[in-house]
Amino acid sequence: MNDTQREPWLIRSDLDFLNHGSFGATPRCVIENQRHWQNLLEEDPIEFLAPERSLLPKLDFVRETVAKEINASSRDVVFVRNATEGVNAVVRSLPLRAGDEILVTNHGYNACINAVSQAANFAGAAVTTANIPFPIQSPDEVVRAIERRISPKTTWMLIDHVTSPTGIVLPVAQLIELAHSNNIRVMVDGAHAPGMLPLNLNELKPDYYTANHHKWWCGPKVSGFLYVDEKSQDEVLPSIISHGANMEGYGPSKFQSQFNWPGTFDPSPLLALPTAIDFLAGLHPADGPNRLAGLLRHNHELAVEGRRVILNELKLAEPAPESMLGSLATIPVPAWTNHTSVQIQAVRTALRTEYRFELPVFRFDATNVCLRISAQTYNSLDQYERLADAVTKLS
Numbered sequence: 243m244n245d246t247q248r249e250p251w252l253i254r255s256d257l258d259f260l261n262h263g264s265f266g267a268t269p270r271c272v273i274e275n276q277r278h279w280q281n282l283l284e285e286d287p288i289e290f291l292a293p294e295r296s297l298l299p300k301l302d303f304v305r306e307t308v309a310k311e312i313n314a315s316s317r318d319v320v321f322v323r324n325a326t327e328g329v330n331a332v333v334r335s336l337p338l339r340a341g342d343e344i345l346v347t348n349h350g351y352n353a354c355i356n357a358v359s360q361a362a363n364f365a366g367a368a369v370t371t372a373n374i375p376f377p378i379q380s381p382d383e384v385v386r387a388i389e390r391r392i393s394p395k396t397t398w399m400l401i402d403h404v405t406s407p408t409g410i411v412l413p414v415a416q417l418i419e420l421a422h423s424n425n426i427r428v429m430v431d432g433a434h435a436p437g438m439l440p441l442n443l444n445e446l447k448p449d450y451y452t453a454n455h456h457k458w459w460c461g462p463k464v465s466g467f468l469y470v471d472e473k474s475q476d477e478v479l480p481s482i483i484s485h486g487a488n489m490e491g492y493g494p495s496k497f498q499s500q501f502n503w504p505g506t507f508d509p510s511p512l513l514a515l516p517t518a519i520d521f522l523a524g525l526h527p528a529d530g531p532n533r534l535a536g537l538l539r540h541n542h543e544l545a546v547e548g549r550r551v552i553l554n555e556l557k558l559a560e561p562a563p564e565s566m567l568g569s570l571a572t573i574p575v576p577a578w579t580n581h582t583s584v585q586i587q588a589v590r591t592a593l594r595t596e597y598r599f600e601l602p603v604f605r606f607d608a609t610n611v612c613l614r615i616s617a618q619t620y621n622s623l624d625q626y627e628r629l630a631d632a633v634t635k636l637s
Contacts, residue, residue, distance in 0.1 A: 250521070251620045258625045260601040262616035263409070263434060263570050266457040268518070275517040276462045279510040293485075293492050293503050300513055301502060307516045308467050311459075311534075312451075313442040317494075318475070320468050320501035321512055325433035327481055328452025328468040329354040329400065332429055333361045335478045336398060340366030343395040345388065345426070347372045348607075349405035349412075354431055358400055370396070376606065377561035377574065381413040388417060398427050403453075404434035407606050409570030409614055410562050411439065418448050427474070434458060437522065438541070438568040440532050449474055455511070458541075458569065458618075461518040465511035470497065480504065525619050537619070541569035545617035548626030549573060552615070555630035556637070569617045577637035578603075578611035586611060589636055597632040 250269045253259045259267065283290045291297055301321065309316035322328045334357070338344075344362050346355050348371055355369075362369050372391040374384050388401070399421050403414050414430055421428035429450035435441060437458025443451055451469040455461035470478050475497035486492035486499035493499035519534070526536030546564050549571040553560060561574055578589065586603060593599040602614045613633065615626065 247620050247622060253620060256598060258597075258599045258628065260599060260615045260621065260625060260629065262618040262621075263406070263457065263614065264602065265463065266454070266460055267618065267620070268456070268460055268462050269521050271521055272460065272462060272514050272518045276510045276514040279513045280508070283508070283510065291506070291509070297509065298493065298502060301509065304512050304515055307519065308455075311436065311441065311519065312453075312467075312469070313444050314469055315444075317498075318443075318469050318472060320470070320480075320498055322452065322466045322468050322480075322501070323464050324456070324466045325431055325452045325454050326351070326353045326357070328450075328466060329429065329431060330357045331468060331481050332450045332452070332470070332478055333357050333398075333400075334481070336361060336365075337477065338362065338365035338367045338397070341395060342367040342397045343370050343393060344368070345370050345372060345391055345396050345399040347374050347388065347401060347405075349374050349376070349408050349410070350400060350402055351406045351431060351433065354400065368395075376408050376410070376572075376610065377559075378408075378410060378563075378566070380563065381416070381566060384412050385416050385420065389420060392420075392424055392426070396424065396426050398429070400429050400431060403430050403432040404438060404568050404570060406433065407572065407604065407612070407614070408562070409568070409572040410566045411568050414448070415446055418446055422447075434568065434570065437519075437534065438538065438570075440535065440538065443469055447471070450478075455515050455518070459515065459518055460522060461515040462511035464508075465515060468501070538569075540619065541617045542567065544621060544623070545569045545571050545615065547623060548615055548617055548621075551623065551626045552613075552630045552633065555634055570614060571617075572606075572612045572614040574606070574610040574612045575633060575637060579609060581605075581611055592636055593632060597628070599629055599632065601629070 289295045305316045305319050309319050370391050372388040374387045401417050418428050427449040430448045432453035436453045449471050455465035456463045480501045482504040484503050484505050486503050493502045523533040526540050529535050590603045605611050
């Protein structure tokens, strides 16, 4: 990356950071804003942090910011530490019964599937997995894979908006419609979506949607949101039960009261989020009402071109159509198919220590050992060209 691209970010200059998808990266101005909020907290802790004083209006401002970006009512939005906590809050609140089935996919995030499995085991329910192919040729394959696994016992479904291991954008609108037509409630794990894809929850109408602020919105770590449709809010409880369970003054509704106050916490990651979104909006001109549209287009095009460089170097066909990509792309490397876990770790180590790349290398299934690239504004095409050369040497 050149100095102009790198200057707003804290990423070290001797590292090609192609792994924004894991924990994001927070711009300098956002870190400075977070520290501003932390200073204010420490200057007058009671006034700043006590819900009955000035905390709730500050949280409500962030809530309105989030709701505007995702096209939802702020009444339906609460805050969580991350998307995994959002999934836990919902799945642990589900009125599951013995014999019910919960549907997940083989592209799901391991932590969230663990949460689903534990809730199902506790209730005597079962977890069913829809096997979405990868490589994949079209979104129709996703719909067919999930449709085949729906049964009369399926009551709830967890799907990803953007899959973490394979980086593909699932056809969530079709999947939500499919679920609802079968009287199945559906939760979307949108961990990667805000800041990567345009979002309109008023149109999608999921029962639940959760996402991170720290990934593609580039907010400080430990910050996310949970959206719950109004009809389901009475049954969803936070992972931490606190004062809002039986006291007034913690929010305008029981739903928000329960989530607004987990106990003493640092709200600065939340409060710095508007600064992060404003920063991103200023990086590329907006085209239309979505102020991040220029950024989304830039990052998508860079991910597509970066993937193309690597595929061409390795003489591989595309593992997913460009239309199913956001700003992540996963590439199976056939030369690594038979690698043991020790050999895969050796590849990771070499990429990090010898070639100075940070990106995931992992076994997705029995036939695919993959690498995953991310594209953010601090990245440039020459980084993917160097990566292609390194992968060739390690293959």
